[in-house]
Amino acid sequence: MSGIYIHIPFCKQACHYCDFHFSTSTKKKSQLVEMLCRELVLRKNELDSEEIETIYFGGGTPSLLNKEELEHIFQTIFDNFEISENAEITLEANPDDLSQENLKMLSESPVNRLSIGVQSFFEEDLQLMNRAHNSEEALSSLKHAKQYFDNISIDLIYGIPGQSNEQWKENLQTTLDLDIPHISSYALTVEPRTALEKFIEKGKVKPVDDEQYREQFEILVNTLTTHGFEHYEFSNFGKPGYHSRNNMAYWMGKTYLGIGPSAHSFDGNSRKWNISNNTLYIKSLEKDKIPQETEALSISDRYNEFVMTRLRTRFGVEIKELQEKFGKKFSTHFVENAEKFLRDGLMRNDDGIYHITQKGKFLSDGIAAELFYIDEA
Template sequence: MHLYLHIPFCKQACHYCDFHFSTSLSQKSALVDALCAELILQKDYLPSNQLETVYFGGGTPSLLSESELAQISETIHAYFTISPSAEITLEANPDDLTVEKLTMLRRYVNRLSIGIQTFDEATLRWMNRAHTATEAEVCVNRAHEAGFDNMSVDLIYGIPNRDDSMWQADLQKTLALGVPHISAYALTIEPDTAFGRWQQKGKLPPADEALAASQFETLTNALTTAGYEHYEISNFAKPGLYARHNTAYWQRRSYLGIGPSAHSYNGHSRQYNIANNARYIADIKHGKLPATVEELTVADQVNEYLLTGLRTQWGCSLNELNVLYSADFAQKQTNDLLSMYKTGWLVREGDRLRLTESGKLFADRVAATLFVDQ
């Protein structure tokens, strides 16, 4: 089973981010207490209490002090069993990763996911990132020296008014750092962000889909040539070093989400925690789970599997679709499947439906075409 913990605090707000977080750290200690209390309240949510992965996400989990990280870790160990081979990941910003911080983190986690985004100083400032280009490079080398052999870095492409040379430079620098896992995302402009407000006022051009598609192709070619497997649309890994936690999401495994705005999934329903720190803390103090439960219909489960499974190199199993749908999926969706085969975006290989290289640019459209009705 799999555990996600949302740490909803950041030093400052990146201009593109619409995740739930606060830049005020005044409630951090109370929030950690509430996380631990929710872990106890939710200890029986999963079919098994043995954890194969634990993921500290956010926000910025690298803002946690050692005492706070120890408190959470001790609570997890008290109420769950952690597999000896468990992947324990913590998201981190480069400016937090001092030698001392990395030494401390090694006592609690065995994998880092570092939010670099770009090595270009001007673009980091434009995005309102808290770190510098130098810190981005130095922190990866420090993490290697601290013993973090398993780590990932995040990059962003498709940035307006930034030419291909900057993107190529980001890729070259990332490859030179020798990280085993790279997550790369096209910049999306969400309404409730600084970029979204800039765009509404005409201060930021719309996303350039042609630029993003071109840079996605550059990304794919550079990383696969360098020996990375393109195992999910936005994720590349050296052989065998996939992000096990995220892969569990894409493969419909059960997981428990702890913290404000966190989601949980148990195979037949989803649970959504309230995205409000103060109300989350207050409800947990009163022994109440601040969550909304959504029972999933057959169509929900089929469509979610198509949406996530098609993003991966493994694609979707027709046998699994048949079990979920209680019918022959391929027969029911014959016309839509033929349409997707004809476009060259989808192929069938034995039991599997997989996106082609060109289809990866249209993953959501392919999945939506194959969706079944309620």
């Protein structure tokens, strides 16, 4: 089983914390959609005719697509790929785009899952982040979306400067009251060359606080697990039956095709990524050339990615599988280097399956990095 990721690189306005590739001008949107479809056709054989289990529209803001553009993309996909009968088809959406008319249109399309970028229900948080929606739209979009979709995920951000623990608890309680079955929650990260970084440097915004991160992460985990959510990946929580199959495919190392400017692809042995420039992407596809670079992954690269992704999930790293995939040298390296984390209570060994403990979860990326295999060369 494989997946298709489609990057829609347009937004109404730039969020202060975002470093993804996008444009606030939609003048070339219809032209770019045409080139997305051309790229799909040109690359239809890269997945070796595997059945497509997930389709994910990310961005940017995919909810800016109109009915005709969305239909054109779907028609191209279904004409050129074998799509699983029960494929998960997700579209990221901003609350301000989810009018009753748009929700009805999306519900009549192949889309069967919405991922809604709420981020916060507090007006001051949304203004600080320069989100295009307000708190009222955040609430109303979810209430309306539930009339058309059962499978809904929302994004929430914690660690926002000035956000108290009580406000964070209110954000979570609002989500619980709305009975949303999946939540993706991320710490606000200060990325280089973003507006947020400049505001912090100039003293206009308080620096993010590590202790606030930790406290609000613990509140997040305790609140959601108490209310029946499964913490199946570091940043993701789902009610039973509502885990993101698209995200799980990434973490389990399945192959996927990335379509559009800046999109990444993975075939098990190499990664490809498209140019992060809309104009150059269009010009190249007009000549039937795919503007991408390729990196062949060494066995060490693949081992490191396996360790990083698996330790973020509830599945952990199974030593038997690790040895089957990468050999004795790598499994021995993992076991020997994990010993100190076992002693410190940051990891546990459940009959040959290594997990990050609750104590170690907030340090999971650092722990994984300590377990990486670095080639001497």
